[in-house]
Amino acid sequence: MxxxxxxxxxxxxxxxxxxxxxxxxxxxxxxxLPGYAVTTAYDVLAQNNLPRGLFPLGIQSYELNAGGAFEVTLPGECNFFVTVAEKPIKFRFDSSVSGTIKSGSLSRLSGAKILVEFALRGFNQVNRAGNLLNFHLENSIIRSFPASAFAQSANCSGLEPTASLHL
Known part of the structure; x- marks a missing residue:
């Protein structure tokens, strides 16, 4: 050479x-950088000290920006039940749910509802307080549930709950 x-x-x-x-x-x-090693929307929840089961199964896509604003896309409207103290609680997510995530909380939520007193009511915030999740509903109503009830993601369906839906 x-x-x-x-x-x-x-x-x-x-x-x-x-x-x-x-x-x-x-x-x-x-x-x-936060968020780069994350692979799913469920991982984003876990990374922010929130249970993965806050989002139902079937997420098609999600977007997360550096400030924590997110949007989750489902195949369509999603109805699911979470069992708390042997009582099924109905949730409904629109095909698009958005908000802001930070450690221990989801805020500025849109597209999420919970059945309270025979009516679906929107909730705009979820805060973790130790082992409880506080859901902030319309009209300043707060409903608290054990975080463990959301350990696993529920399936979307329009069916009434059965014993197999206990989380």
Whole structure:
């Protein structure tokens, strides 16, 4: 190999090393940013100290921005039940649910409802308080449920609850 070819190979090797170093430092920086290692909307909930079962199964897509604003897309309207103290509680999510997530809370929620006193009422906030989840409904009503009731995601259906739906 002639002297000129050695210089070209050394230059290529140095460029490759420089590129790889830049890629690896970028990867390290990216890994430190919240949300980049997250793969699903359920992971986003868990990463923010919220139970995965706050979202039903069947999420088609989700978007999450750096400020915590999110949008979850379901195949259609989703009705599901969560059993608390042997009593089924009905939830309904629209095909699109949006809000803001931060550690221990969902806020500015839209597209989510809960059956209270024979009427579906929207809730715009969920806060974790120890082992409880506080759902903030319209008219300043707060309903509290054990976080453990939302440990697993429920299936969407229009069916009435059965014993197999206990969470």
């Amino acid at each position: 002639c002297h000129g070819q050695q210089h070209v190979l050394v230059a290529i090797a140095l460029m490759a090393a420089s590129i790889l170093q830049g890629v690896s430092s970028t990867a390290i920086t990216t890994a430190k």
